[in-house]
Amino acid sequence: MNNLLVAENIFKNYGDFTALNDISISVPKGSIFGLLGPNGAGKTTLIRIINQIALPDSGTIYLDGKPLALEDVKYIGYLPEERGLYKSMKVGEQALYLAQLKGMSKQDAKKQLKYWFDKFDISDWWNKKVQELSKGMAQKVQFIITVMHKPKLLIFDEPFSGFDPINANLIKDEILQLRDEGSTVIFSTHRMESVEELCEHIALIDKSNKILDGNLNDIKRAFKSNTYEIALHTSDNLLIEKEIAEKFDVLPTNRKALDSELMLKVKIKVGENSNDLLQYLSSKGTISHFTEVIPNANDIFIQAVNKNTKNG
């Protein structure tokens, strides 16, 4: 597989505290990679190591197959979780300064900034001081600063925190567009609904250890338990439920029935086929609903972290 970023056996200790314990991840080129984990798991530390803000105690980061070097900062765009701008500096000047720090020439930076400022329709903010902007406005500027130098790798740490839904949607669309244009995105969050929408690959870090990683669909497949959610119009709900429970494992469902049909979660045994269940059910009544229960990112997150807590 063609990976843009590979982290190999990263260890990081802060005094007696282990922040990262043998973490390895591979981020495929042109994908959106979700770096997940509870608060304090070590996500930000890993991101800081990728940004060369912190150095690992051991382990190597490769960007495009080569060990990460100091000049590589121009290929990376980073929106930290703790973010802000110089309050008394003008928006345009500040964006130019930060672009030049990333290694852009002044002309290039001006051109790119004009493009983005026009795109977000904020050109008249150029000479405003940051302290005159609202929080949402400042975050738009921060987003532009992150992406203006067209980095190969974009890293967003909790990008949607503090955004109102409209701006969050705007940013989400921009991230998807940047992905389509060839950028690779690392996306750190503990908001699972955005993971579901954006990420193709994920890695889950808990208590400094990686406990799960891979393609999100593969993981879902691995986490599914051959459980089906069914709805059945029957003559006698109680009787039929009893009959089904004798043949299959029946789990309660918290979904409300639309009419008065029988709703159940049914788990089939290994080796059995979903058609067997379907045939059996069709003999008991009229099927109005039959879906396989696919765990969502949230379920996987909770399951994996709980399991790790028990084991740990």
Place this chain on the structure above:
Amino acid sequence: MDKLLLIIKREFIAKVRNKTFIIMTFLSPLLMIGMIALVAFLTKSSLEQKRTITYVDASQLFSSEDFKEDKTIKFVNLSDVDLETAKSITEESNHYGLLHIPYDNDVDELSKKIQFFSEDSPNMIMIADIENVISLKLQTIKRQHLGIDIEKLNSSKVNVDMQLSNFSGERTSKLINGLKIAFGIGTGYLLMMFIVIYGAMVMRSVIEEKTSRIIEIIISSVKPFYLMLGKVIGTASAGLLQFFIWSIVLSVLMLIASVFFGVDMSSNISNIEMSSEQMDVVKNSMQGEMQLLISEFWKLPLFTMFFMFLFYFLGGYLLYSSIYAAIGAAVDNETDTQQFMLPVILPLMLGVYVGFSSVIGDPHGVVATVFSMIPFTSPIVMLMRIPFGVPWWQIAISMTLLIVTFVGVIWFAAKIYRVGILMYGKKPSYKELYKWLKY
């Protein structure tokens, strides 16, 4: 390197554009001139205030010749009335005080019985002046009693004015020592002021980056060390510009003030009343001294002094401001800086005090020598010693120690800075800072 220049430029512009900075740049000289003018005015008016002192001379030894009226005191003779009446007259007419000289045949006894009455506790300088007048008179009387010839006594007086020379026989001027001390105090004080003002500015600017949360965005583009260095250099450039403007504005204002108000240093000298003969002697010796002074000034190690000034000024400033930067990085807001300020201020104050007390008295004494070696005090103390001629090996040791310490402190500060700028919400202890060094 390009990035360092960018940072220096931004820091410089941010400082210079700051409203407080602009206001202080042009207001401070005005305030300073105002203060000087106020002090001068108050001193002058208190000098010009004339006090009336009454006296009762029962001994009849003193005449109005002894108690001459001058610029500050006017004497009124109340010897015709008794002491109690004199007291009430003095009090009623609101005079400053009453001098009572009782009658006694024995001059020694008399000298112990003289009294001064006044409403408030009297001005000690004035009391000393009056005491001087009385004791001179009593001395003369006593000498007459003892049969000492006043003429002979006066002509036996010898004034010694030693000619100072170095071993190669060249004459040295005493005034040049004053000039050296002035250079020492001036530069030492300037350095301390510079460190305190602009070091704190560096610290505040680090705290600002932390609280505005821009820091992580910046250090994902540049190494924290460069950010710190750029900040320190950029602030120093703004500081030098401010000092430069101050010196220009101050000298212009001084010029204007001296033209308008006739404030003239020489007026003080002419105030001292001297006979024309004495004047001539003083003038001649002063002219000689001045010529000597000028010729000696050029013999001073001017180039060395200038070079040393640059070295210790930069060294001292960089040393201290990097510590200030580390402190700024370690805390979240300015109130938390207090616990770390003492170790910074202490050696600085020590340098100035050691400089003022021991260098001026004995520039090559043990205390001055030792403190001109210790890196945290050496910039100030050594600067003060330089004009007096310091052996090259002492300079070498002092400079080497300063450079070594500087490298060590920068390393230490950069470590604290690198870790500290990403730490929020904690008020760190010294123990914690020590831990950071190992991160």
